[in-house]
Amino acid sequence: MGLAGDNGSVRRSHTSRADSPHHLARMVCMSDDGATADNEFSLARVSVQDCAPGQYAAFRELNLAWIRRHFTIEPSDRVLLDDPERAIVDRGGIILVATYSLAGARPLVVGACALLSDGDRTVFELAKMAVDVPFQGRKVGYLLGKEAVQRARREGASQLRLETNSKLIPALRLYEKLGFTEIPTTKPAYERVDVQMTLQL
Numbered sequence: 001m002g003l004a005g006d007n008g009s010v011r012r013s014h015t016s017r018a019d020s021p022h023h024l025a026r027m028v029c030m031s032d033d034g035a036t037a038d039n040e041f042s043l044a045r046v047s048v049q050d051c052a053p054g055q056y057a058a059f060r061e062l063n064l065a066w067i068r069r070h071f072t073i074e075p076s077d078r079v080l081l082d083d084p085e086r087a088i089v090d091r092g093g094i095i096l097v098a099t100y101s102l103a104g105a106r107p108l109v110v111g112a113c114a115l116l117s118d119g120d121r122t123v124f125e126l127a128k129m130a131v132d133v134p135f136q137g138r139k140v141g142y143l144l145g146k147e148a149v150q151r152a153r154r155e156g157a158s159q160l161r162l163e164t165n166s167k168l169i170p171a172l173r174l175y176e177k178l179g180f181t182e183i184p185t186t187k188p189a190y191e192r193v194d195v196q197m198t199l200q201l
Contacts, residue, residue, distance in 0.1 A: 041138055045102060048147040051095035051112065056084050058109035059095055062130040070168070071192045080114070080128060092117035093124075094151060098144050100135065110135040113144050115152055115160075124152045126162040129171075141171075145178045153201050160199040165192050 051059055060081045067073055080087045088095055098111035113129035126148055131140045152160050162180065164171055172195070180197040188196065 041135075043139055043143070046098055046100050046110070046140055046143060047107075048096055048098050048143055051084075051097045053085065055097050055109055055112075056095075059084055059097065059112040059114075059128070062109070062112050062132060063128045066130050071165070074190050074192070076189050080116075084114070088114050088116060092119070092121055094155075096144060096147060096151070098131070098140050111140045111144050113148055115148055115155075121155055122157055123159045123161060124155070124157045126152075126160055141174050142177065145174060149178055149199065149201070158201055160201060162197050163188055163190065163193040164195045164197070166195050 063077070063081055064073065067077060084095055094115040096113050096115070097109050099107040100110045101107045109132075111129075111131040114127045116125040116127050118124070126145070129141065129144060129148075131144070149160060160180070162175060164175070166172070175197055178199065180199045182195060182197050185194060185196045188194075
């Protein structure tokens, strides 16, 4: 689908208060001398890699949070999010996560996306892209998207597609920055979809 200004809310069940996303955001955004968030946040601490099995819950919760905030969870969402390993990875797809590392805290999943395979892996769909709220607007979504495009190329794909909604303006701007162009919408996988885009690789 897409992200709304870099969407999502990271997992709650497996994080302590000390390494919860909002606690971490305060650690990132505050300092004794009153420095701004821009001075404290470092994009160099963000890395993008394949999603490990122990991170599937974060992928799921990130996406459920942004979808609920803007739309309604649909059956197609449940298919991909309830068992992402079976629905995405086992079918030739790829899940990527962005993690943020800070001294004294374990790396935290702050963003995620998926590349859905068409079967022969010549066409991938960029889907389920989300960034946790405290880390939005800091180019985390761009890092994820850029890595997804590069990964699709490395896998030998000739085209990337995506579906989104016209009210998700930051997401549309991100996709355009990555090189996607809008195409006529046909047979969308979700009721909320009114924009489809493609990128030739």
